[in-house]
Amino acid sequence: MTAQRAAEPDAVEVSGLMINRGRHRVLTDLSFTLPSGRITGLLGPSGSGKTTLMRAIVGAQRIGGGSVVVLGRAAGHPSLRRRVGYMTQDPSVYPDLTVEANVRYFGAMAGAGRRDAQAAVDAVGLSDLRRRKARDLSGGQFSRVSLACALVARPVLLVLDEPTVGLDPVLRVDLWNRFAALAAEGTTLIISSHVMEEAGRCDSLLLLREGRLLAQLTPQELRRRGATDDLELAFLRLIQAQNAGVAS
Numbered sequence: 001m002t003a004q005r006a007a008e009p010d011a012v013e014v015s016g017l018m019i020n021r022g023r024h025r026v027l028t029d030l031s032f033t034l035p036s037g038r039i040t041g042l043l044g045p046s047g048s049g050k051t052t053l054m055r056a057i058v059g060a061q062r063i064g065g066g067s068v069v070v071l072g073r074a075a076g077h078p079s080l081r082r083r084v085g086y087m088t089q090d091p092s093v094y095p096d097l098t099v100e101a102n103v104r105y106f107g108a109m110a111g112a113g114r115r116d117a118q119a120a121v122d123a124v125g126l127s128d129l130r131r132r133k134a135r136d137l138s139g140g141q142f143s144r145v146s147l148a149c150a151l152v153a154r155p156v157l158l159v160l161d162e163p164t165v166g167l168d169p170v171l172r173v174d175l176w177n178r179f180a181a182l183a184a185e186g187t188t189l190i191i192s193s194h195v196m197e198e199a200g201r202c203d204s205l206l207l208l209r210e211g212r213l214l215a216q217l218t219p220q221e222l223r224r225r226g227a228t229d230d231l232e233l234a235f236l237r238l239i240q241a242q243n244a245g246v247a248s
């Protein structure tokens with residue numbers, strides 16, 4: 001299994017990526033690759049460019065320079081539509097449809113059937129609420145419908161923008177276990193989060209700051225470089241070290 005994975009091409013290759021939004025440069029000269037079948041955590045302060053980078057990877061963002069190659073194709077290529085799942089920060093769910101109808105609708109667009117929809121609803125822990133209208137769900141339940149819609153077509157690459165926001169700790173653990181199971185089956189996941197504790201569940205991390213890549217490293221490396229087991233503190237120390245470097 002490991003040897004097979006080693007031979008697989010990278011799922012995402014980003015080179016010299018530049019993005020402007022409005023009049024502002026939002027991402028500056030980003031270059032990195034992400035291996036297949038791994039969970040990459042995308043972390044950084046609010047406004048550092050996480051959503052913009054995710055949009056570029058799913059092909060929903062005009063880029064100003066450089067390249068983004070996804071599963072061997074330019075990001076946004078029509079052949080990637082069924083192979084890439086994207087959960088946005090604002091859930092794109094129809095309030096007047098039931099949980100199951102929403103997931104079936106998004107599944108049908110990607111060629112997935114009723115069983116896939118049921119499996120996706122089960123996977124996000126909404127089996128008991130499958131017949132409830134989305135508008136009658138809590139905020140956390142509503143966002144899980146959106147996650148099920150991203151999962152339903154069993155994409156090869158799953159891009160999730162803060163999927164655990166507003167969820168209780170039990171559900172968070174459940175979902176992270178689900179993400180780990182998907183990665184073990186070969187799915188590549190890119191997951192943004194504000195919760196540094198969740199960074200510990202990732203295979204590797206992309207740390208963004210002010211639109212630049214501060215570091216790409218494993219959680220273990222981050223702990224080592226920050227000389228602490230506390231990932232949040234380690235990230236802060238990395239930023240401080242960078243500031244000191246810029247100042248000197």
Ligand SMILES: Nc1ncnc2c1ncn2[C@@H]1O[C@H](COP(=O)(O)OP(=O)(O)OP(=O)(O)O)[C@@H](O)[C@H]1O
Nearest residue numbers: 021022023026044045046047048049050051052053
């Ligand atoms: N449509 C837009 N027009 C102009 N600037 C924008 C637009 N959307 C985002 N930005 C700016 O781009 C920068 C990066 O935004 P982005 O949403 O990618 O950050 P983020 O790291 O995902 O933030 P958060 O964690 O708060 O969601 C921010 O400074 C934001 O103000």
